[in-house]
């Protein structure tokens with residue numbers, strides 16, 4: 333057995349001392365064994381949270397995928413190892429927040445984020461695409477949007493939706509006949525399409541055109557809030573969450589959808 337296989341065995345068996353000593357000797361913790369699994373996946377699968385932590389601190393990639401596209405977090409979740417799962421989830425959130433901040437700085441002049449709002453979008457029956465042919469919204473998301481609508485409308489009252497997209501969630505919200513339904517949308521073409529399709533004429537609908545960040549002062553307090561933007565970062569979602577206490581009425585219901593990290597099932601819904 334070579335030292336990498338020994339590391340995988342130790343991670344699988346919960347041998348903390350062996351793992352630590354191999355880490356201290358400078359072993360490459362990013363290794364994949366002959367089955368395509370990393371030491372981190374072995375530790376996660378067997379619920380050894382302390383080893384998961386040590387491997388993460390030593391630089392093991394939390395988001396590496398097995399040949400069947402399973403991450404260490406998925407392994408821990410599927411085996412019901414809550415501690416290991418939470419350690420991985422926190423590592424994932426932290427690194428995505430940091431990477432998001434870096435990417436945002438690097439790309440602030442390039443063409444993502446706010447620039448998405450200046451790009452053309454194209455609409456078809458079942459999707460909206462940005463100018464890079466990346467899907468902004470697709471019809472398969474309809475059942476998800478219906479479930480979000482059901483949740484945020486369960487207390488009735490005044491509902492806020494941030495991000496109109498294809499209007500799937502707003503169509504579902506309308507079916508609950510809310511007392512008032514406010515929609516914030518920032519993209520000029522999406523907004524124009526909303527108006528063309530009669531959303532501006534509905535008695536219980538108020539459309540606020542602009543980035544949510546810029547129109548907060550026009551918003552009130554709501555019984556249900558849904559958030560699903562595009563071209564934004566974790567940081568934006570986090571920032572939105574900081575405004576939530578002022579936007580959501582006591583007992584109100586909030587839900588959000590965000591692609592976060594598509595390859596990592598535990599963070600993609």
Ligand SMILES: C[S@@+](CC[C@H](N)C(=O)[O-])C[C@H]1O[C@@H](n2cnc3c(N)ncnc32)[C@H](O)[C@@H]1O
Nearest residue numbers: 495497498499500501518519543544560561562
């Ligand atoms: C993924 S789509 C929303 C899909 C929608 N939930 C549905 O059911 O069809 C995201 C929408 O958010 C809008 N958007 C992006 N950034 C925004 C921002 N900062 N403020 C408001 N809307 C934004 C986009 O133009 C796009 O229409």
